[in-house]
Amino acid sequence: MTNRQDPSARGLDRRRFLTTAALGGATIVGASALGGLDPDAAFAAPTPSLDPAIARSAFAEGRITAIKGSVLEVAGSYGDHHLIQLTNATSVWKLRTTTAEAINVGDGLYARGVDMPDGTIAADAVWVNIVNLLCTVRGIAKDRLHLAHGGAGHAVVGRIVPQTTTASYLGGALTSDLTRVRIGQSAQVLGAWRPEDDTIDIARITVGH
Amino acid sequence: MLIVDLAPLLCGALLAVTGAAKLLGRRTAQVAANTVLVRVLGDGHRAVAALRAVGAAETAVAAALLAEPTATWPGAATAVLGAGFTGYLAYARVTAPESSCGCSARDEGPIGVRSFLRAALVLAGGVLSTVAGTAWWARAAGEPGWSALTAAVAAGAVAALSTDLDRVWLPWRRLRLRLFGTPLPGARGMAPVEASVELLERSLAWQASAPIVRSALLDHWDDDGWRVLRFAGVYEGGRRARPVSVLFALDRTATVDSTPHPAVRVSVVDDRTEKPVPVDLLELSGLREPLPLV
Numbered sequence: 001m002t003n004r005q006d007p008s009a010r011g012l013d014r015r016r017f018l019t020t021a022a023l024g025g026a027t028i029v030g031a032s033a034l035g036g037l038d039p040d041a042a043f044a045a046p047t048p049s050l051d052p053a054i055a056r057s058a059f060a061e062g063r064i065t066a067i068k069g070s071v072l073e074v075a076g077s078y079g080d081h082h083l084i085q086l087t088n089a090t091s092v093w094k095l096r097t098t099t100a101e102a103i104n105v106g107d108g109l110y111a112r113g114v115d116m117p118d119g120t121i122a123a124d125a126v127w128v129n130i131v132n133l134l135c136t137v138r139g140i141a142k143d144r145l146h147l148a149h150g151g152a153g154h155a156v157v158g159r160i161v162p163q164t165t166t167a168s169y170l171g172g173a174l175t176s177d178l179t180r181v182r183i184g185q186s187a188q189v190l191g192a193w194r195p196e197d198d199t200i201d202i203a204r205i206t207v208g209h
Numbered sequence: 210m211l212i213v214d215l216a217p218l219l220c221g222a223l224l225a226v227t228g229a230a231k232l233l234g235r236r237t238a239q240v241a242a243n244t245v246l247v248r249v250l251g252d253g254h255r256a257v258a259a260l261r262a263v264g265a266a267e268t269a270v271a272a273a274l275l276a277e278p279t280a281t282w283p284g285a286a287t288a289v290l291g292a293g294f295t296g297y298l299a300y301a302r303v304t305a306p307e308s309s310c311g312c313s314a315r316d317e318g319p320i321g322v323r324s325f326l327r328a329a330l331v332l333a334g335g336v337l338s339t340v341a342g343t344a345w346w347a348r349a350a351g352e353p354g355w356s357a358l359t360a361a362v363a364a365g366a367v368a369a370l371s372t373d374l375d376r377v378w379l380p381w382r383r384l385r386l387r388l389f390g391t392p393l394p395g396a397r398g399m400a401p402v403e404a405s406v407e408l409l410e411r412s413l414a415w416q417a418s419a420p421i422v423r424s425a426l427l428d429h430w431d432d433d434g435w436r437v438l439r440f441a442g443v444y445e446g447g448r449r450a451r452p453v454s455v456l457f458a459l460d461r462t463a464t465v466d467s468t469p470h471p472a473v474r475v476s477v478v479d480d481r482t483e484k485p486v487p488v489d490l491l492e493l494s495g496l497r498e499p500l501p502l503v
Contacts, residue, residue: 018439019432021485022456022476089441089452089480091424097402124441125425139382142392152243160393166401173464174404177396183383204403 057124058115060084064107070100071120074109083120084111094128095192095201096164103128106195129193131200137185137207145181145202147189157199158189164201170208181207211348211355213337214278218345219363220287220334221274224267231264245301266290274338278345284338291332298324323370330370402429404464405436409457411465414473417490418442421477422455435474436461444477444486446493452480 062076072084086092086100090113094102103109103126110130113123135156139146145158166174167181181187188206193199231237238257241247246256270290273283302320349356406426409415415422424441431437435458442455458474477486 015428015430015432015437017483018454018456018478019430019435019437019458021478022437022458022474023435024476024485089424089427091427091441093425097426097429124423127425138379140386140391140393162394163397166403173466174401174407175396175464176394176401178393179391179395181391181393183379183386 057112058121060109060111060113060121062109064103064105064109067103067105072103072109072111072126074111082111084109084113084126085116085120085122086126087122090123091125092128093126093130095161095203108193108195129195131189131191131193133189133191133200135187135189137181137183137187140181140183144199145205147187158191158202158205159194159199161201161203164203166204168204168206174204178205181205211352211359214341214343214348215345215356215359215363216334216337217274217278217283217341218349219360220331220338221271223331223334223367224271224274224287224290228264228267228269228271231260232268233264237261237264245297245305248305275345278338278341279343281339284335284341287335287338288332289335291328291330291335294328294331295325298328327367327370330367399431400462400464402426402436402438405429405438405459405461408463408465408468408471409438409459409473412471412473414457414471414475414490417493418455418457418475418477420493421453421488427454431461434461435459441480442477444479444488446486446488451486453486454478454480 060074060076060082062074062080062082064072065075066073070086072086074082074084076082090100092098092100092102094107107128108130110127111121111123112125113121116122133147133149133156135147135149135158136153137145138148138155143160145160147156147158148154149156160178163176165178166176167178168174169180185207189200189202190204190206191200191202194201234240237260238253241256241260242253244256244260246259247253250256250259267290270283270286273280274287277283298320421442421444422440423443426438427441428439429437438457438459440455440457442453443450444453454477456474456476456478458476459471460468463471475490477488478484479486
């Protein structure tokens, strides 16, 4: 069904099919489709919760202790245990959008999903090893940033991953241009922690926010 | 040897600085709270007392080293301190790797290689001090040039091993970047996928389809100038809820900078029948009634 199971030819066929569906009978939602030219007017109307799934959602976090088929056994940080059921419709994030194969025992995990009658959580979305740190840039090298985190300035190494690491400057759009990162800047770093060497692969660095 | 005779001076100076910082420092309590001592001794007050006691011992040994450089026992005491530090670090590293070492009382980084090297330096200095044959003041007076050079090299080694001095390097690193430019990669052609997702998540289309979308980004691909983003969702219109794919298609070059209010194609495809599901997003989300077309 998804590229999780058939990453090769069938995945591409399905993408082509879905592209046709996406571009064929699609509703175009933009400012003009609403009739008004000022999109702010649309926001003036009473808006529903941005994430209606929240009310019915279960949430779990912890370290993965075992993987049995498509079920992840997770030991929570507060001594709780969860069984996370992955499905075809579960999105998996580990530095980038990826598939369940990228998940390893020992990884940290945040999962959002729905409680099932058998006590498992059917996951809608899973974020693996995700970290979000407010840091100061202390050093810049070709493939990594040296960062200081927290009041005590704990040293953190942030790896720059080719084709993946993006940056945002002064609230601007995300870009692959990293050249405007400066030493001494305060930076919000979103990334994936690497348990094997305790560094962070940087997904996104926001500076001048 | 020069280094042997100067070892009491170098060790004494190092221990005097770190010992005084632990014994008299205003932040000792704060530092102690982050060390493994709290868990070993049961409470924070005892950890502070222990850290101050170690500081007092360091200061005493430093005084002995400086005053009695040719005696064996101050060197032996230093070596014992160094061995104790190494053992303490090893214990803390194994049982609580995230804890701070509290070694130099200002340094609060987690225990790393540098902490161990510092402790090993104290141990080695202590061993050298036990065999010092000439008082350091006599030796320094005899060979002032070489003594000064040795002291400078030793101070440099300690500084390199100290995380406290990181800020000293910052201006140099800045200067290097200014002279040679940044080594970081520049922009590559297209907008990254994250930029498209960011644009989508700020768009009206995203708000309108919020009641259906359940997952985060599942898949994405580029096709003929379009960037297609696929999410999983549940559509509860009609008789029963059914799993669907929610597909968003955007201009693949558009970002929040270039296109603050993008037009986004949204379609909902039933996962079982693979048929598009007609969904009136604007009505579903209750965002606003479209104006009637004339």
